[in-house]
Amino acid sequence: MNREPEEFGVRLETASAWQLTWQRFRRHKLAVVSLILLGFLYLVVLLADFLATADPNRIDASRAYRPPQPIHLLDDGGFNPHVHPVSGEWDHRIFRRVHRTDPDRRLPVRLLVRGYEYEFLGLFPTSLHLMGVEGEAQALSLLGTDGLGRDLYSRLVHGTRTSLTIGLAGVVLSLVLGVVLGGISGFYGGRVDTLIQRVIEILLSIPTIPLWLGLAAAMPRDWGVLRVYFILTVILSLIGWTRLGREVRGRFLVLRQEDYVLAAELMGAGRASIIRRHLVPAITSHVIATATLALPAMIIAETSLSFLGLGLRPPAISWGILLQGAQQVQVLALRPWLLAPAVPVVAAILAFNFVGDGLRDAADPYSRRT
Amino acid sequence: MRPGILLDVRNLTKHFPVRAGPFQRPSGKVQAVTGVSFHLSEGESLSLVGESGCGKTTLARTLLRGYEATAGSAWFRTGEGEVVDLLTLSRRRLKPLRRQMQMVFQDPYSSLNPRMTVQQIIGEPLRIHGEELGIATREARRERVRELLLQVGLRPEAARCYPHAFSGGERQRIGIARTLAARPRLVVADEPVSALDVSVQAQILNLLLELQQRHRIGTLLLTHNLMVVRHVSDRVAVMYLGRIMETAPAETLFTSPGHPYTAALLDAIPRPDPRVRNRSRIKLSGEVPSPRNPPSGCPFHPRCVHARDRCRTELPELEHIVPGRQVRCHLWRELDLKGAATD
Numbered sequence: 061m062n063r064e065p066e067e068f069g070v071r072l073e074t075a076s077a078w079q080l081t082w083q084r085f086r087r088h089k090l091a092v093v094s095l096i097l098l099g100f101l102y103l104v105v106l107l108a109d110f111l112a113t114a115d116p117n118r119i120d121a122s123r124a125y126r127p128p129q130p131i132h133l134l135d136d137g138g139f140n141p142h143v144h145p146v147s148g149e150w151d152h153r154i155f156r157r158v159h160r161t162d163p164d165r166r167l168p169v170r171l172l173v174r175g176y177e178y179e180f181l182g183l184f185p186t187s188l189h190l191m192g193v194e195g196e197a198q199a200l201s202l203l204g205t206d207g208l209g210r211d212l213y214s215r216l217v218h219g220t221r222t223s224l225t226i227g228l229a230g231v232v233l234s235l236v237l238g239v240v241l242g243g244i245s246g247f248y249g250g251r252v253d254t255l256i257q258r259v260i261e262i263l264l265s266i267p268t269i270p271l272w273l274g275l276a277a278a279m280p281r282d283w284g285v286l287r288v289y290f291i292l293t294v295i296l297s298l299i300g301w302t303r304l305g306r307e308v309r310g311r312f313l314v315l316r317q318e319d320y321v322l323a324a325e326l327m328g329a330g331r332a333s334i335i336r337r338h339l340v341p342a343i344t345s346h347v348i349a350t351a352t353l354a355l356p357a358m359i360i361a362e363t364s365l366s367f368l369g370l371g372l373r374p375p376a377i378s379w380g381i382l383l384q385g386a387q388q389v390q391v392l393a394l395r396p397w398l399l400a401p402a403v404p405v406v407a408a409i410l411a412f413n414f415v416g417d418g419l420r421d422a423a424d425p426y427s428r429r430t
Numbered sequence: 431m432r433p434g435i436l437l438d439v440r441n442l443t444k445h446f447p448v449r450a451g452p453f454q455r456p457s458g459k460v461q462a463v464t465g466v467s468f469h470l471s472e473g474e475s476l477s478l479v480g481e482s483g484c485g486k487t488t489l490a491r492t493l494l495r496g497y498e499a500t501a502g503s504a505w506f507r508t509g510e511g512e513v514v515d516l517l518t519l520s521r522r523r524l525k526p527l528r529r530q531m532q533m534v535f536q537d538p539y540s541s542l543n544p545r546m547t548v549q550q551i552i553g554e555p556l557r558i559h560g561e562e563l564g565i566a567t568r569e570a571r572r573e574r575v576r577e578l579l580l581q582v583g584l585r586p587e588a589a590r591c592y593p594h595a596f597s598g599g600e601r602q603r604i605g606i607a608r609t610l611a612a613r614p615r616l617v618v619a620d621e622p623v624s625a626l627d628v629s630v631q632a633q634i635l636n637l638l639l640e641l642q643q644r645h646r647i648g649t650l651l652l653t654h655n656l657m658v659v660r661h662v663s664d665r666v667a668v669m670y671l672g673r674i675m676e677t678a679p680a681e682t683l684f685t686s687p688g689h690p691y692t693a694a695l696l697d698a699i700p701r702p703d704p705r706v707r708n709r710s711r712i713k714l715s716g717e718v719p720s721p722r723n724p725p726s727g728c729p730f731h732p733r734c735v736h737a738r739d740r741c742r743t744e745l746p747e748l749e750h751i752v753p754g755r756q757v758r759c760h761l762w763r764e765l766d767l768k769g770a771a772t773d
Contacts, residue, residue: 319541326494327555327612328528337554341545 084422091418094411101224101408108221109178112214113192113200116377118176122148123209126159128397129201131169142166143193143200156394167193169200204397206385215377216401222378224408226286227358230293230300235351237297238304239343245305246312247335253309260302268296272370285376293358304350311343345423352416356409363405379405431505431513436648437470437616442502442517444485444492448722460722462488464672465502467748472507472615473646475639477659477680479695480669483718486652489669490618492517493650494531495524506531509615529559532609534619534638538601538626542593548604549575549589555612563613578607582637599630603637610641617642618650623658635662656699660684665754668692671729672721674748677756685769688757691730693767728760736761 086092104111126146133141145167148159175189193199202213245256275295279288315321315338324334359379365371366380367387374381382401391398431438443466445459463485470476478486492499495516504516509530519527532555535541542551552575556565565574576586582603593601602622609617622638623631639662642649653659659666660680667677668691676689687693694714716733719725725732731741740760748758759765 318543319535319537320543322496323533323535323541323608324554326496326528326531326533328525328558329554333558337546337550338543 081422085418088414088418088421090414094414094418097407097411098415101220101404101411104217105221105224106181108217110180110188111190112211112217113175113189113202114211114214115176116210116215116218117375118210120209123201123205124148124157124207125395126201126205126209127395128204131202132166135166141169143169145199146201167196167199170194203400204395206398212382212397212400215382216379216404218377219379219382219401220404222286222372222376223359223362223380223405226290226372226378227293227355227362229290230297231351231354231358233294234297234301235304235347235354237301238350239308239340239347241301242305242308243312243335243339246309247316247331247339249313256305257309260305263299263302266299268299269370271299272296272365276370285373289362289372289376304347307346307350308343311346312339315339315342345420348423349416349420352412352419356412359405359408359412431507434471435469436472436474436507437650438505439469439493440467440503440505442466442489442492442504443500444488444497445500458722461672461724462721463492466669466672466674468667468674468677470616470648470650472648473642474665475642475649475651475663477651477653477663477666478669479653479656479659479666481654481718483721484669485672485721486669487620488672490533490620490650490652494533494618495519495521506616526559526562529555529562529612530614531616531618532612532614534602534605534609534617534622536621536625538598538605539593541605542601544593546592547589548579548591548593551593551604552578552589552608552611555608559612563611574611575607578611581610581641582607583633597630598626599634602626602630602634606634606637606641610645613645614647616648616650618652620652621654622651624653624655631658632661638662656684656695668695671719671724673729673758674756675730675758677748677754679754682755687767687769688751688755688762689730689759690734690736690761690765690767693769696769728758736765 126148129143129146131141131143133139135142143166144161144163145165146159146161148157150156151158169191170193171191173189173192173194174187175192177185177187180186180188191200201211203216204212206212206215241256245253272292275292276288279291283291318338321334321338324338329337362371362378363380363383366373366378367384369384372378372381379401383399383405386395386398386401442463444463445461447456448458448460449455450457466485466489468476478489480486488497491497493504493516499517502517505513506516506527507513508527514523514527516524516527516531546554549572553571556563556571556574560566560571563574565571572589575589579586579588584600584603584607588596588600588604593604596604606622619638623634626634635658638649638651641647651659651663663680665677666680666683668675668683668689670691676683676687676692678688683692684696687696698714714733719729719732725742727743728734728737728741728746731737734741738761744760746758746760748756749762750756751762
């Protein structure tokens with residue numbers, strides 16, 4: 061060997077693939093902020109009852125359409141958060157309920173107060189809530205109330221729980237189906253490939269909304285709305301894997317031409333080992349990107365179907381149902397706070413998209429953003 | 431098969447069917463390799479030389495069962511002394527033999543998985559054939575990879591890096607280390623240096639040569655570069671359009687080529703001597719004919735300056751002219767062909 065002896069004293073720094081990915085991801089500021097926001101939203105999902113100030117299903121006609129209530133932090137120069145009590149009465153001259161604030165009375169807002177009973181994470185019953193007015197939970201309405209006097213903030217918190225979780229199983233199932241069937245199709249080729257591709261074409265030709273309507277009507281009557289919706293998303297994921305399936309097939313077809321795959325084959329590696337070690341790692345970044353795009357799609361689907369009255373229906377609470385309650389023109393003019401659920405919808409979807417962008421760029425060693 | 435022979439290829443043929451039309455009806459065939467025979471002794475280095483598209487890569491991949499051969503046989507003497515036909519062996523019996531036949535790839539970029547560390551890349555054959563190689567534990571694998579990296583002239587620390595951290599030449603060294611990891615008896619090197627800088631080519635060739643001699647590996651070197659051949663080969667076979675046109679010991683081929691095609695290739699070697707100017711050169715006009723529609727008679731006749739009527743109609747046999755020397759030309763007796771300048 062005519063090579064100079066190396067300087068072995070030099071320390072060689074290496075980082076694992078995950079470290080590199082994380083470093084690149086951190087450089088994408090918007091994605092990091094979005095990830096934090098998503099983390100916060102899923103924390104809300106876990107702690108919905110704890111964060112809610114009032115029972116989201118408690119109806120009280122006398123509190124209908126109450127506007128958002130500001131919390132006053134200072135009282136005579138000292139820190140003493142409080143709200144003024146609001147009383148509503150029907151005004152016969154304008155045919156509307158008017159809410160009057162009583163500026164002389166003060167209701168103190170405290171942290172960790174007792175409110176309605178619930179089961180914490182389904183484990184044990186408790187009545188502890190993050191904040192509220194001691195003894196009179198309904199007195200506080202941070203984001204106002206809806207037409208039945210239900211507290212909008214508490215409903216929004218509960219709606220977040222539903223909207224962010226109900227489609228997850230469907231998304232996971234369609235990802236798994238897409239990767240497995242697309243992978244088989246691309247790896248083995250031949251007849252299996254032809255068969256799977258024809259199945260994909262047939263599935264793609266099924267119109268989703270009529271199928272949705274038909275299935276919704278076919279579900280047993282005695283099932284709850286949440287259960288029906290869950291089953292529907294799972295059924296729809298059985299036809300929703302097709303796009304990812306095609307993409308994975310394409311990637312596998314390309315990867316099979318790579319010399320390193322041939323090298324592994326000539327080395328005597330088994331098929332399973334080639335798929336596991338050489339093919340699947342090459343598509344992970346793509347699958348991650350697809351997943352982060354499928355999640356907002358699932359949220360949008362829930363929101364828009366429920367808004368149209370096809371998805372979830374009351375008494376379930378979700379973002380779509382809350383927005384459905386804001387459908388009338390009067391809302392814009394008289395009760396704009398009912399549009400508040402649109403904010404988390406937009407925020408969550410943007411956040412998912414930014415995180416998806418960031419992850420895709422970070423996980424792919426070939427996209428060099430410097 | 432004579433003792434000492436590692437690989438004896440007889441009449442190897444690979445034709446690819448061409449399908450066309452909406453029903454994929456076979457409408458012809460690409461005659462990539464036709465009736466190729468040669469043998470390789472243990473520890474010997476044989477070069478297959480030819481232009482792009484002459485069937486070298488097809489030959490290599492058919493031999494290693496990347497493709498299924500159309501006809502022919504390839505007798506291989508295994509490490510256990512058994513003689514088997516690689517082309518008809520069942521996949522199940524072939525698999526344990528894979529270890530003994532390895533390939534060095536042309537493109538050092540696509541032949542290493544960018545998502546694996548060098549440890550994983552070189553460790554892969556050790557993982558697959560750990561039992562035969564006597565390497566069972568992770569620790570033993572790490573130690574062996576370290577050894578291999580030193581053998582190919584890389585630092586052992588390289589094991590933790592990903593391929594993108596290396597230059598083309600270093601990547602090719604990694605590829606060679608992966609090949610050696612399996613302790614092969616036969617190595618097929620498909621244009622191992624043509625993707626590298628000229629300054630690195632010699633290093634890699636020297637490395638291959640040294641390892642071949644040290645481990646007594648039979649090496650089949652496929653190349654289009656005659657200078658490479660002279661440097662490292664014991665014998666040379668010249669291929670044209672899927673057929674062998676001439677075989678000869680390397681030195682003989684250079685000093686007295688027996689086939690006009692060989693002479694033309696030798697003449698095309700650039701000479702780094704400014705005094706040699708305006709020399710008369712044998713020009714090869716035209717392109718290599720399509721293997722889908724090969725010319726009648728001698729496949730080289732459309733480009734041969736010596737071609738006669740006989741060449742256009744009758745395919746010459748590969749004739750033994752002296753022991754160890756074969757030429758496929760009707761005119762080898764008459765032609766006095768010029769060899770490469772000896773310097």
